Amino acid sequence: xxxxxxxxxxxxxxxxxxxxxxxxxxxxxxxxxxxxxxxxxxxxxxxxxxxxxxxxxxxxxxxxxxxxxxxxxxxxxxxxxxxxxxxxxxxxxxxxxxxxxxxxxxxxxxxxxxxxxxxxxxxxxxxxxxxxxxxxxxxxxxxxxxxxxxxxxxxxxxxxxxxxxxxxxxxxxxxxxxxxxxxxxxxxxxxxxxxxxxxxxxxxxxxxxxxxxxxxxxxxxxxxxxxxxxxxxxxxxxxxxxxxxxxxxxxxxxxxxxxxxxxxxxxxxxxxxxxxxxxxxxxxxxxxxxxxxxxxxxxxxxxxxxxxxxxxxxxxxxxxxxxxxxxxxxxxxxxxxxxxxxxxxxxxxxxxxxxxxxxxxxxxxxxxxxxxxxxxxxxxxxxxxxxxxxxxxxxxxxxxxxxxxxxxxxxxxxxxx
Amino acid sequence: xxxxxxxxxxxxxxxxxxxxxxxxxxxxxxxxxxxxxxxxxxxxxxxxxxxxxxxxxxxxxxxxxxxxxxxxxxxxxxxxxxxxxxxxxxxxxxxxxxxxxxxxxxxxxxxxxxxxxxxxxxxxxxxxxxxxxxxxxxxxxxxxxxxxxxxxxxxxxxxxxxxxxxxxxxxxxxxxxxxxxxxxxxxxxxxxxxxxxxxxxxxxxxxxxxxxxxxx
Numbered sequence: 243x244x245x246x247x248x249x250x251x252x253x254x255x256x257x258x259x260x261x262x263x264x265x266x267x268x269x270x271x272x273x274x275x276x277x278x279x280x281x282x283x284x285x286x287x288x289x290x291x292x293x294x295x296x297x298x299x300x301x302x303x304x305x306x307x308x309x310x311x312x313x314x315x316x317x318x319x320x321x322x323x324x325x326x327x328x329x330x331x332x333x334x335x336x337x338x339x340x341x342x343x344x345x346x347x348x349x350x351x352x353x354x355x356x357x358x359x360x361x362x363x364x365x366x367x368x369x370x371x372x373x374x375x376x377x378x379x380x381x382x383x384x385x386x387x388x389x390x391x392x393x394x395x396x397x398x399x400x401x402x403x404x405x406x407x408x409x410x411x412x413x414x415x416x417x418x419x420x421x422x423x424x425x426x427x428x429x430x431x432x433x434x435x436x437x438x439x440x441x442x443x444x445x446x447x448x449x450x451x452x453x454x455x456x457x458x459x460x461x462x463x464x465x466x467x468x469x470x471x472x473x474x475x476x477x478x479x480x481x482x483x484x485x486x487x488x489x490x491x492x493x494x495x496x497x498x499x500x501x502x503x504x505x506x507x508x509x510x511x512x513x514x515x516x517x518x519x520x521x522x523x524x525x526x527x528x529x530x531x532x533x534x535x536x537x538x539x540x541x542x543x544x545x546x547x548x549x550x551x552x553x554x555x556x557x558x559x560x561x562x563x564x565x566x567x568x569x570x571x572x573x574x575x576x577x578x579x580x581x582x583x584x585x586x587x588x589x590x591x592x593x594x595x596x597x598x599x600x601x602x603x604x605x606x607x608x609x610x611x612x613x614x615x616x617x618x619x620x621x622x623x624x625x626x627x628x629x630x631x632x633x634x635x636x637x638x639x640x641x642x643x644x645x646x647x648x649x650x651x652x653x654x655x656x657x658x659x
Numbered sequence: 660x661x662x663x664x665x666x667x668x669x670x671x672x673x674x675x676x677x678x679x680x681x682x683x684x685x686x687x688x689x690x691x692x693x694x695x696x697x698x699x700x701x702x703x704x705x706x707x708x709x710x711x712x713x714x715x716x717x718x719x720x721x722x723x724x725x726x727x728x729x730x731x732x733x734x735x736x737x738x739x740x741x742x743x744x745x746x747x748x749x750x751x752x753x754x755x756x757x758x759x760x761x762x763x764x765x766x767x768x769x770x771x772x773x774x775x776x777x778x779x780x781x782x783x784x785x786x787x788x789x790x791x792x793x794x795x796x797x798x799x800x801x802x803x804x805x806x807x808x809x810x811x812x813x814x815x816x817x818x819x820x821x822x823x824x825x826x827x828x829x830x831x832x833x834x835x836x837x838x839x840x841x842x843x844x845x846x847x848x849x850x851x852x853x854x855x856x857x858x859x860x861x862x863x864x865x866x867x868x869x870x871x872x873x874x875x
Contacts, residue, residue: 342813343813343816343819356722356726356727356730357722358722358727358731363721364721364722364727365719365720365721365722366719366720366721366722366726367718367719368719371718371719374716374718375716375718376712427715427716427718427719438733440730440733444813444816444819445812445813445819446732446812446813446819446820447812448733448812496730497730497731499731499733501735503735503737504735505733505734505735505808506735506736506801506802506804506805506808507733507805507808507809508805508808508809508813511800511801511802511805511863512794512796512799512800512805512809515863516787517784517786517787518787518864519787519788520787521783521784521785521787521788521862522784522787522862522863522864523784523786523787523799523859523862523863523864524863524864524865524866524867524868525863525864525865525866526865526866527866527868528866529866529868529870531868531870561870562870613870615869615870615871616870616871616872617870617871617872617874618872618874620874624874625874628874628875629787629875630787630788630789631788631789631790632785632786632787632788632789632790632791632792633786633787634786
């Protein structure tokens with residue numbers, strides 16, 4: 243018997259069964275710890291008994307967002323479907339993925355974090371140890387520094403959705419122990435300036451992190467959105483560096499070595515460096531500059547009719563709070579301030595919205611974010627002039643969206659916007 | 660035993676200041692008889708608690724030198740911590756052709772994974788001003804020690820951590836030879852590998868972005 247017909251039978255017979263018996267039957271349906279299957283829509287839900295309780299909630303049948311995998315499916319990254327999200331929190335199972343040697347399966351009972359090097363007392367902490375320290379939580383974004391590479395292109399493809407372009411960006415409530423608390427416990431030496439952070443994955447992913455950041459707002463996080471961190475995000479524990487590029491926030495962290503110099507790992511030399519037009523390459527470019535993108539209306543959405551629509555999007559800065567987002571519907575001839583949706587948190591996704599009366603003609607929609615340092619999200623040509631067309635990483639230029647007269651919307655970076 | 664402690668940690672110094680403000684807030688609220696069930700009350704509870712933090716929580720255990728030695732595999736450009744062992748270009752060719760060639764190609768240029776070999780363009784460092792130039796060990800990597808560090812960590816992709824120190828020195832030697840950085844009779848070890856001067860060594864600069872109105 244299929245799940246749907248089983249549900250239908252329960253609903254149809256429920257009215258004839260005494261409450262106690264019904265409860266027993268309902269409990270039996272979810273015995274064994276299985277999640278209740280999604281319930282098919284009923285013709286008239288007010289005339290049929292609803293579904294019983296379940297151990298694990300499910301999304302509505304028609305609400306089944308998925309991470310973007312690309313074609314052909316890559317093995318080392320997947321993207322958050324930004325255009326399908328509400329609010330600032332990314333559901334944990336839709337948090338983007340980026341890993342360099344797959345997702346490790348780490349036994350939490352055998353997990354240990356070693357902190358050594360220029361410390362008074364090299365120490366090892368189990369997961370239970372980490373959880374026992376004074377805890378903290380904060381809501382902040384994590385963004386891959388390579389996010390949005392498709393937008394750093396004068397000939398960018400038009401048929402791209404916001405998540406396909408900028409989906410290596412997600413926001414969670416992270417819980418854990420402040421890294422400063424652990425460094426205090428081991429007695430980090432005052433002349434230690436760098437920490438080598440090393441993951442326990444098959445790449446032993448490693449980055450050198452300034453101690454200044456570690457003592458500022460870094461966290462060893464073990465919680466994400468109310469539960470344990472997902473394996474793809476670093477279970478059982480990861481380094482969290484609010485506002486900094488994702489790669490530096492080493493997942494599955496197993497070791498921190500205090501030192502007075504960076505280790506010059508592959509991920510801070512060969513990769514994650516930004517070549518510039520002047521013949522140099524910027525190194526340790528950790529901070530995510532202010533950025534925004536419209537997530538609605540955007541490809542593949544088609545505006546069905548003219549009239550009032552709300553332009554919505556998300557803005558963020560690794561340097562603090564978003565103080566202002568401006569929106570244009572006429573390709574930049576005029577900019578208007580968008581409404582910022584509370585909460586507006588430091589180093590966090592910030593939602594913005596702007597009502598717009600579409601007259602049925604062509605329009606060019608753009609947003610630009612301004613953060614508390616006064617930084618204004620640049621357009622593509624400004625960013626290219628500052629860095630060069632061949633640079634890589636940190637592509638925070640303005641994203642333009644072209645509305646055609648028939649209501650179709652396309653990513654318009656390649657339109658010369 | 661010099662500990663960083665509360666006194667030197669910027670975050671904790673900040674917390675201490677907040678804790679002081681928090682105590683003032685407690686005094687004020689108590690005098691007005693307000694219940695501390697607001698978000699402010701929540702912060703106040705946490706922050707005032709830090710003033711009572713012990714010198715040590717005595718959570719966790721001391722790591723032994725043997726335990727540290729197992730995990731402490733990194734070594735940086737100065738070569739400190741480089742393991743004993745050595746490998747020649749000829750030995751590296753054998754290792755490469757068995758362990759590396761399927762992903763990086765017969766000459767290190769063919770892929771399908773990262774292109775390892777290539778010095779073009781010989782002059783300049785035009786990666787920022789020109790799109791599409793492949794970044795190789797020869798034209799982009801600033802330090803030869805990174806080759807050893809990365810191969811030891813992550814290569815070969817399907818059997819990471821399986822190469823001996825001799826094999827890693829050897830394959831590093833071979834890749835450096837293919838990039839025309841060291842001669843064919845060179846041997847790489849804890850002394851010679853850090854001494855290799857990479858062509859792109861002086862191209863890397865610190866991040867100069869600081870926020871504010873200027874786009875960099």
